[in-house]
Amino acid sequence: MSSQEEILRDGRFSCVARDPRFWEMPEKERKVKIDKRFRAMFHDKKFKLRYTVDKRGRPVNYTSTENLRKFYALSESDSDLSEDDRKEVTVKKKKKKKAKGQGEAGS
Numbered sequence: 809m810s811s812q813e814e815i816l817r818d819g820r821f822s823c824v825a826r827d828p829r830f831w832e833m834p835e836k837e838r839k840v841k842i843d844k845r846f847r848a849m850f851h852d853k854k855f856k857l858r859y860t861v862d863k864r865g866r867p868v869n870y871t872s873t874e875n876l877r878k879f880y881a882l883s884e885s886d887s888d889l890s891e892d893d894r895k896e897v898t899v900k901k902k903k904k905k906k907a908k909g910q911g912e913a914g915s
Contacts, residue, residue: 839881847882 816825824830849855850873857872 839879841883842880843883846880849876849880 815821855872855876859868859870859872862868
């Protein structure tokens, strides 16, 4: 690391530390935002691949869904909608179960 500090002290490269073009990308901006139409790719079996070796032939044990979560994020407005959708689905399921339970009790 000392060599990197020496480089930054050099007058020719001192502007690199202050120039925003060379800053690391913020965590929030690093991931691509996708909408709810593509949220199935996080849990669908079609998008899940299990890797046994990396590109250099070394043994690894990870899946492609880990890469998807690393590079993509649901947009905030859509993630809120998806949570509301989940709540609606669970409420509908509960209503159906209650209706079936009452129908069986009446017969």
